[in-house]
Amino acid sequence: MKAMRTQVGIVGAGPAGLMLGHLLHLAGIDSIIIEDRAQDYVIERVRAGVLEQTTVDLLNESGVGSRLQREGMFHDGIYINVFGNRRRIDIAALTGRRITVYGQNEVVKDLIAARSSTGRPLLFEVADVSVHDLESEQPKIRFTQDNTSCEIQCDFIAGCDGSHGICRASIPSNHIRIYERIYPFGWLGILADAAPSSPELVYSVHERGFALFSMRSNAVTRLYLQCAPDEDVSKWSDDQIWDELLTRLHSNDGWKPNVGPITQKGVTGMRSFVTEPMRYGRMFLAGDAAHIVPPTGAKGLNLAMADVWRLSRAVASYYQSGCDELLDHYSEDCLRRVWRAQQFSWWMTSMLHRPNTGNPFDSRRQLAELEYVTNSRAAMTSLAENYAGFPINE
Ligand SMILES: Cc1cc2nc3c(=O)[nH]c(=O)nc-3n(C[C@H](O)[C@H](O)[C@H](O)COP(=O)(O)OP(=O)(O)OC[C@H]3O[C@@H](n4cnc5c(N)ncnc54)[C@H](O)[C@@H]3O)c2cc1C
Numbered sequence: 001m002k003a004m005r006t007q008v009g010i011v012g013a014g015p016a017g018l019m020l021g022h023l024l025h026l027a028g029i030d031s032i033i034i035e036d037r038a039q040d041y042v043i044e045r046v047r048a049g050v051l052e053q054t055t056v057d058l059l060n061e062s063g064v065g066s067r068l069q070r071e072g073m074f075h076d077g078i079y080i081n082v083f084g085n086r087r088r089i090d091i092a093a094l095t096g097r098r099i100t101v102y103g104q105n106e107v108v109k110d111l112i113a114a115r116s117s118t119g120r121p122l123l124f125e126v127a128d129v130s131v132h133d134l135e136s137e138q139p140k141i142r143f144t145q146d147n148t149s150c151e152i153q154c155d156f157i158a159g160c161d162g163s164h165g166i167c168r169a170s171i172p173s174n175h176i177r178i179y180e181r182i183y184p185f186g187w188l189g190i191l192a193d194a195a196p197s198s199p200e201l202v203y204s205v206h207e208r209g210f211a212l213f214s215m216r217s218n219a220v221t222r223l224y225l226q227c228a229p230d231e232d233v234s235k236w237s238d239d240q241i242w243d244e245l246l247t248r249l250h251s252n253d254g255w256k257p258n259v260g261p262i263t264q265k266g267v268t269g270m271r272s273f274v275t276e277p278m279r280y281g282r283m284f285l286a287g288d289a290a291h292i293v294p295p296t297g298a299k300g301l302n303l304a305m306a307d308v309w310r311l312s313r314a315v316a317s318y319y320q321s322g323c324d325e326l327l328d329h330y331s332e333d334c335l336r337r338v339w340r341a342q343q344f345s346w347w348m349t350s351m352l353h354r355p356n357t358g359n360p361f362d363s364r365r366q367l368a369e370l371e372y373v374t375n376s377r378a379a380m381t382s383l384a385e386n387y388a389g390f391p392i393n394e
Contacts, residue, residue, distance in 0.1 A: 016287030052389030194260025
């Protein structure tokens, strides 16, 4: 058995684990990050792309925002297209904040580069990961790498291993409470080699279902279609996908997305999920390991960043003063933001997806809500405030 020792053992090298390692490094705290996937897989995994102002500020202030500043796409608003009537919500004018489109994989790439430059350990392709002695002062992570059994003795463990990881699953069920809601639809998402035809995102409500126009760069468009949660993507030809997108994104002002070769496609189910508390003994959960939001509100990555900011401060405070206070408040403080994001993501999802209840009342009520949200300054401000995100310490 190969024995290692660190202050914070981090399971998972997604945005949460990598950012936590980076913030701890800046505070002079040692960590080991382990990841069960290969480095290339982690870097190439296409997921989130909409960053709140708070996330961008955190990346900049912690010294990993220089490429984001050069290559990020800064947006002052979004469009909501209600049955062909496209209206803009001016987030910057309503809140003084903006959003930035910069792929999650680019954030991950920047964080891996930052980690590598510190020389602190970041181990890819580990297997058989398990956590032990969580209630003791020396919790442990065990895993194998290259057929060697390894054990890391830690002061703290950070469970940043996403929604299917082992950390949350290692907490005895009588010590946590799970809140969950599964939605009766999913998103069929594509990446296309086509220059974005709108400088801002377009959320579109259509008889046939929701569609979203987004982008990843000046040459790549990202688009989504509401579909069944178990939709078989192989049954969709590229032409069918484009036909459906052009139908659902149709706008009476003549706007439409540019069509180009589809380079990636996949289906994502939608759910809301919260674990309470986000701590068991000396193990702290952060990011998707603790909570999932449907992607409509673009909050998942941003919540992960806010969690690890809080956790890094709490751990730093512990080492500076021996005081447990921030660690003891970690879960409660994170959950306030998490539940606010849950509410917003649920609301955006319910408002923008076609209800498949079969009851015409639901469709008419949805239309009334969309009319209100796209016409009332008060309603637009509420949406904009939540979409742009709240200050990190709220
Ligand atoms: C289609 C889609 C679109 C999205 N759009 C947005 C958006 O626009 N804005 C937004 O904010 N969010 C969005 N999200 C959500 C966002 O991608 C996630 O919230 C984010 O990835 C969470 O980061 P994380 O580090 O907590 O988890 P993850 O990114 O899941 O990282 C967890 C890591 O842990 C690793 N791991 C798992 N198990 C183990 C183990 N046993 N041992 C070691 N390592 C392990 C995984 O391989 C992974 O690398 C979207 C998600 C999807 C699927």
